[in-house]
Amino acid sequence: MPELIVITGPTASGKSQLAVDIASRIGCDIISADSRQIYRGLPIGTAAPSPEQLAKVRHHFVSCLNLEEYYSAARFEDEVMKLLPNLWHTNEREVMCGGSMMYVQAVTKGLDQLPTISESVRKKVIDLYDQIGLDGLMAQLRILDSEYADKVDPHNTKRVMHALEICFESGGTYSELRTGTTRRRDFTIRQYAIDLPRDVLFDRINARVDAMIEAGLEDEAQRVYHLKHLNSLNTVGYKELFAYFDGTMDRNTAIERIKKNTRVYAKKQLTWLKRDPDVRFLPPEDILAEILA
């Protein structure tokens, strides 16, 4: 049975390099599971694989979308599931590497089939929110899908809005579409997370941000500044610099904020990973050794 090796871990833990080491040894490609590296024009701030790494191993889903293009974990799942059989033609094992946990999970566990939200429904929900606010949205959701209304975090506007979108789009409830089941895949999945002591990880993060600044992150951010409202740029490393460009934050504060927010991001990734019993935390050398064994 073909196998998918998943290399994940918090940001700045060294996933990219480890994946390249593994892929080059076993002769396979790398599927990147990163919701920001997938966009073009952000190589520095997203710590995308270097030109050398890209030259050494073929990467998928890196630098292939314009910033204004919509993307999602569901699309990622679809595209990866289409791609994998082709890759397995030549290699029995493939590597997926990335820190966008939702993307990783979409591939490893599958997402439920939900309707694609039309432009009109999307607008309708936004207008509704403007008119009746979050409380009104919650009241509406309680009528249309009381089961999910009890479950959802009532303060989380995005989730409430999304549930309503699905109700409107499908004419049914969000609850009935949520099966909560893991999709059976016809391939083996091995998941590893890079395990580093937290203080080491935080040091790496701080040093990497300094290196990004050295490497020209400010210029990179400047080039996309005019697109700052896009979701693809609601990203650590850019939003802070945009505030600096706007004059609402001084440069040093912006850099410190990038470090801080990157640490916060890493923590959230760890929280996600820790609760998944299928993910094994190991030091990078052990991961490599085990795969090559």
Added chain:
RNA sequence: GGUACCUUGGCCGAGUGGUUAGGCACCGGUCUGCAAAACCGUCUACAGCAGUUCGAAUCUGCUAGGAACCU
């Protein structure tokens, strides 16, 4: 030497007699279509000492540290 002033939890920062201000970080958590997003929980401090008071971060005195002006 004189006058007036400041000192709040890891950081920022409200609060002039009587609920836990708040924000950020740390730590912990949620997560099924924008996820590097969005959201939640925890952390009870008032420089020290002695007073006044039923009750003090808030008033008084002294001590320590900081900072201003005058000679």
